[in-house]
Amino acid sequence: MNAIEFENVSKKYKIGLKKDSLRDAIPAALKGLFNRRREEEGLQMNEFWALKDINFTIAKGEALGIIGSNGAGKSTILKLLAKITKQTKGNININGKLSALIEVGTGFHPDLTGRENIYLNGAIMGLKKKEIDKKFDSIVEFSELEKFIDTQVKRYSSGMYVRLGFSVAAHIKPDILLVDEVLSVGDMNFQRKCLRMIEDLVKNNTTIIFISHNLDMVRKVCSKGIFLNKGEISFYGKSGEAVENYKKSVYELNNTHDQTGETKQTYIKEVKVFDANGKEINVFSKGENIKIRIYFKTGNDINEKFVFGVSLWAFDGTKCFGYNTKNDGLIIEQIKNEGIVELELKNVNLLSDTYLLNVGIWNELVTYPYDLRNGIAEITIKNSRKGVGVVDLDSEWHIY
């Protein structure tokens, strides 16, 4: 059975010119009497389509990522699903108990204590008082706020606030969960907790709709993806492909944008990862050499002394390293057309994980990037040693 069905859904919004007071409304109403119009069809001057003819279905237990630039209509889809607002046209079918994590800590009242807010927040999210009673202890434990639970939340730090809000949300256990960008707040530790919770939910057959600008998270968490562009579905399919489509469109947009300017783009064509023998792979064992090759093209910025930068990140956001040609004492004199820059990592001592490469071409002062590509390539390290963190230092235990 499908958890969610969208059939030809459109949503129209008004921009500006709100009639907030009666003084404006009365003349407008009188005007409306004389030239009637059909509410659903066509656009008035100050209206626009936030969503246009959206069609998709999600099966139970599937995770769908929605990506797109700001204003593409991502949040509007969530608001329609959460029944906060209503579509102008089309049908939406939802099967199952739905819960929205649109903003952590929605409805917290600053004057109430943590304890009181847990009940308030839980009730707002649709839990019964009895259910909250049952989950109360584990909510408090998860938030690590035992000491402050009877303190008014206005005395909380923003981190504590977020932790409490998320704890409540994590305990709702709905059939369908909507997540909007909440994972971008909070520290690393908190993000990891969120991610683990989402993974658990997916395993437990919860349907998830996930909106994020963190494309790699979308790719990892979701099986399906929608790339929204100006209120329309530009791609709907596997999440990895949706991410690629989105990246391509952002890239093309940047390119066309720059063609109107004076200079032609300098950009990274692609980044490839090779082993010591020059074979293109991206899975390595501990201690191997890794060659990262940046294929680039320069535009008319011929007087620029380009600086190339490479950084490596663990999936949870931990930065492993970041090097650039300038800091390493390499001065690159004018390059014409295209070329390759290679960074060879020797004897890579990292713990097992999948790491992401960020690559950039910068100006001489490293203040402005000509091109910056986050997560352009992946490197997976296989290491028999278990440990926390990213680096595997040559080490052994001694007992005396």
Place this chain on the structure above:
Amino acid sequence: MLTAIKDLIQYRDLLFILAARDIKVRYKQTFMGIAWALLQPLSLVIIFTIVFSKLARVPSEGIPYPIFSYCAILPWIFFSSSVNTGVSSIVSNMNLVTKIYFPREVLPFATMIACLFDFLIASIIFIGMMIFYKISLTIYMFWVPLIILIQIIFTLGFVLLSSAGNVFFRDVKHVMPILVQLWMYLTPIIYPLSLVPEKYKVFYMLNPMAGIIESYRNVILKDLPPDYFYLSLAFIVSLVLFILGYTYFKKSEKVFADII
């Protein structure tokens, strides 16, 4: 309508938790705390007794003026504070309305419950006054819960209408205190109903609050049954307003998040 009621029942815990929030927040960080619920009606009785009874010599049908006026002030404050806080109940919870779905009528209903709580607290003083003025209990007092119910239906209808209207036009919020003030003088609170000329009485009694307040006085102070005609009239007007208000509210709630 039926699904709306089912929805509301499902969210009844939210209703009471929100009401508890309103009550707690109102008296947090105040020195007097919950005593404010008593002080507000009490100070009005003192002012009214001095100005209207002692200076202006307003008659009170042989009943001591303080209890005569308190019997009306108490339910009136319940009504006026419900209206004045209820009108902005949707707008002041904007962060909830734009982020989470729940039946929106929970918000005005919750503010009403919070005001009902204050009303019950302030009734303690009334019981004290009844003992002081030696008002004996009568069989007619069984009418009191029913009259309260009619008052609640009327107030809810009015609050549903005005709180939804306030989402579209913030003017409503500004009009309300003036309207309530005027309304008080059109209701037999500081003066007895007998002061209203007979020929205007039919129009006067179209105001359900007049019928309601007069009924309280009849059954508590005068040892009389309520005036059945006027109370039924008040009930019918209240019910019609409630249905109108509820329908309008449910119809407009769909666009609250877009407009607010």
